[in-house]
Amino acid sequence: MSTKKETKNSRFNLRQIVLCVVVLIFAVYSVVTLVNLYSQIGQKKSELEAINGEIAIQEIKNEEMNELYNSSDEEFSRYIEQIAREDLDYIKQGERVFVNVAGD
Numbered sequence: 001m002s003t004k005k006e007t008k009n010s011r012f013n014l015r016q017i018v019l020c021v022v023v024l025i026f027a028v029y030s031v032v033t034l035v036n037l038y039s040q041i042g043q044k045k046s047e048l049e050a051i052n053g054e055i056a057i058q059e060i061k062n063e064e065m066n067e068l069y070n071s072s073d074e075e076f077s078r079y080i081e082q083i084a085r086e087d088l089d090y091i092k093q094g095e096r097v098f099v100n101v102a103g104d
Contacts, residue, residue, distance in 0.1 A: 084090040
């Protein structure tokens with residue numbers, strides 16, 4: 001009779017062990033998944049910050065363009081001259097430009 005009881009106990013113990021292993025595997029999987037999701041959330045937040053920065057820069061550029069569009073002819077001419085001098089390295093006729101080759 002004791003062998004029947006021992007067999008039932010060993011089956012019960014085996015079931016408990018299998019159940020514990022399954023629960024442990026599920027817990028480890030859940031933790032790994034959560035850590036991965038938090039990592040992805042951090043990456044997406046940094047991407048969002050970068051995109052928001054680009055949006056802010058573009059809004060400033062748009063505002064400058066709207067101001068230029070609504071400006072007078074004299075202001076527009078000064079703006080064009082500024083762009084030609086700074087970005088395109090143009091000079092007025094008869095003007096001299098000195099370049100510091102020493103880099104100081």
